[in-house]
Amino acid sequence: MEQRSLPETPDIGGAFPRLTEDQIELLATCGTRRRTRRDEVLFSLGEPCPDLFVILAGKAATLEDGKVVRVHGAGRFLGELNLFTSQRSFITIVVHEPGEVLVVPVERLRELLSRHTALGDLILRACIIRRSLLLGFGSGFRIIGSRFSPDSRRLREFAARNRLPHRWIELEEDPGAEELLHRAGVEPKQTPVVVWGESVLRNPDNAELARAIGLPAPEPDRTDVADMLVVGAGPAGLAASVYGASEGLATVLLDAVATGGQAGISPCIENYLGFPAGISGAELVERAIVQACKFGTEVGVPAEVSGLDKDDGYYLVRLRDGGTMVARSVIIATGARYRRLDVPHMAEYEGTCVFYAATAVEMAAARGVPTVVVGGGNSAGQAALSLAELAERVTLLVRGGDLSANMSRYLVDQIERSERVDVRLCAEVRELVADGGLNAIVVEDGRTGERDLLPARALFVFIGAVPHTGWLPDQVALDAEGFIRTGREAGPGPGGRRPGHLETSLPGVFAAGDVRSGSIKRVASAVGEGAAAVQLVHRRLAAGPEPAD
Structure with missing residues (x-):
């Protein structure tokens, strides 16, 4: 590493705050001070989650491919979101100028921050921003x-x-x-x-990649019994996990792919209570995961559930990899999967030109090229506005004749004001024009039947979703579209029992969020249902096991 003195990297939007003397003294109550030497490695890429380091004297440098990319001086702390998630380190940090550091073990740090919320929020917020910087920089x-x-x-x-x-x-x-x-x-x-x-x-x-990174995974064929097992880690599942664990329930949260669901890939949620400037889905999810883990939720990702059985008053949840988990109650919050266009050859271009999400990975394909978004809901509107900042031009195709029929008014207003988004109503995709890559699409006007060619190098599809309920047993009542019926709609259960609100036709099994029949497809309502389901779990567990069928 370079031996000359390097200037300290300035703070970036709160990512690298300087701790006050009082905050350092508070951290010192559960840490130890030690001297450092030049070029000493404080933590390395790929190593287990490091402790929190606070620089008391001297400087430390973040390395990428052996080069210095950031320098931190006295008063700053080192680490990012893995301090809360236990993932392995995505960066290497070495001592640039010898001095002194305060080392705070992660477990003691988490305990301290749960009691001192102002300091905890400062550090968590900085760690979330740092994770975003690492993602943008291509670290890891x-x-x-x-x-x-x-x-x-x-x-x-x-x-x-x-x-x-x-x-x-x-x-x-x-x-x-x-x-x-x-x-x-x-x-x-x-x-x-x-x-x-x-x-x-x-x-x-x-699963192999998850283990290498340090993502938590469920233990197969475990013998202990969870009070509440939550299947699906979208807003409803995360809310259930936070409230269940905080109220003393032994809680397990499983998801087949990632935490966050569709909300986790939303670039900005502007109508969520308490965030007038909006909040990205990623930040909302990251905060929720930290919150759930703080209260003791056991998270398993990836962990795909393949079946549900009842045995001697308990529920056996089967995993795709062959493992099983046992729980006294189950909350199903599996949400829904994206619906695909019925257009020839779509599958050939999925992931390269055709996308069903608008994360940074997919959006990169739209940079500087004509782009089409299909859909008339909030997801389509949010995607169109985000893509407009990158694409040459964005065309939003809506099958219906009214943009505001299924889209929030605030999004409609932004789209109508945007000079980079064109809206075509009563329009449907009929063909792809491609030669190794997408070049254009054939669009049909639903009113006249006329077809024309629309340039498109990237196609983003948000036309609703189908519920992820194929793994459920026949005893769980579904509506005609496959969503889970709850409460009165579920009909009488075993022995003529009437399911409670949010309860399915199986006693002790509840549904929350988008997977539930009749639910409102909004983040806030999903969070509310997840929290409400926990209270119903308490009542069911207090009532004791159902008599055998």
């Missing part, structure tokens, strides 16, 4: 592969949905890709690979 592990590979797309989606700092290196475009593969001892035909510090993962499945 490397995914090397072909953009045409389904497994490459799977790994990129998993990393993006879980907000894991990484850099995508494309075989067809990046001139340094082959050299990286050569150093890793990998041939191009063996891609995709994940390079993580000194380790190389050859086409790992999502």
Whole structure:
């Protein structure tokens, strides 16, 4: 590392605040002071979650590929969101100028911050911003592969949905890709690979990558019984986990892909109570996960649930990998999956030109090119506005004749004011015009039947969703579209019992959020249902087990 003195990196939007003497003294009550030496490694890329370091004297530097990218002086603390999530380190930090640091063990830090909320909020907010900076900078592990590979797309989606700092290196475009593969001892035909510090993962499945990163995973065939098992980690599932764990229930939260659901990939939620300037879905989810873990929720990602059985008054939840978990009650918050357009050859271009989400990974494909968004709901409106900042031009296709029919008024107003978003009503996609990549789409006017060609290099589809309920047993009543019936709509259960509000036709099994029949598809309502379901769980558990059928 360079030996000359380097200037300290300025604070960036609250990412690198300087702690006051009182705050440092508070942290010192559960930490130890020690001297540092030049070039000492405080923590390294890929190592287990480090402790919190507060610089008391001297300087420390963040390294990327051996180069200094940030310098921190006295009063600053080191670390990012993994201080709260226990993920491995996505950066390397070394001592640039010797001095003294305060070292606070992570477990003691979490206990301290739960009692001192002002300091906790300062540190959490800074860590969330730092995670965003790492994502934008391309820190962390490397995914090397072909953009045409389904497994490459799977790994990129998993990393993006879980907000894991990484850099995508494309075989067809990046001139340094082959050299990286050569150093890793990998041939191009063996891609995709994940390079993580000194380790190389050859086409790992999502669970293998999760273990390498330090994402929590459920223990298979465990014998202990959870009071409440929540399936699905969108807003409803996260709310249930926070309220359940905070009220003393042994709570387990599982999700097949990532925490956050559709809300987690929303660039900005502007109509959520208490956030007048809006909040990104990622930040809302990250705060909720930290909150759930603080109260003791056990989180498992990825953990795909494949079945539900009842045995001797308990519920056995089967996992796709063959494991099982046992719970006294279950909350189903699996939400819904994106609906696909019925257009020939769509599947051939999914992940490269056709997308069903608008995270940074997908949005990169729209940079500087004509882009089309299909849909008339809030997700489509939010995506169109975000893409308008990158794309050459955005066209929003709406099947209905009124933009405000299914979209919030604030979004309609913004779209109507935007000079970079064109809206076409009563319009449907009929064909893709492609030659190796998408070039245009054929659009039909629903009023006249006329068709015309619309330039499009990227296509984003938000036309509703289908519920993720195929894994449920026949005893759970569903409506005609596959959403879960609750309360009176669920009909009488075993022995003629009447399910309570949010309870399914199985006693002790509840549904909350988008997966529930008749639910309002909004973040706030999903959070409310998740919280309300916990109170119903308390009542059901207090009533004791149902008599055997």
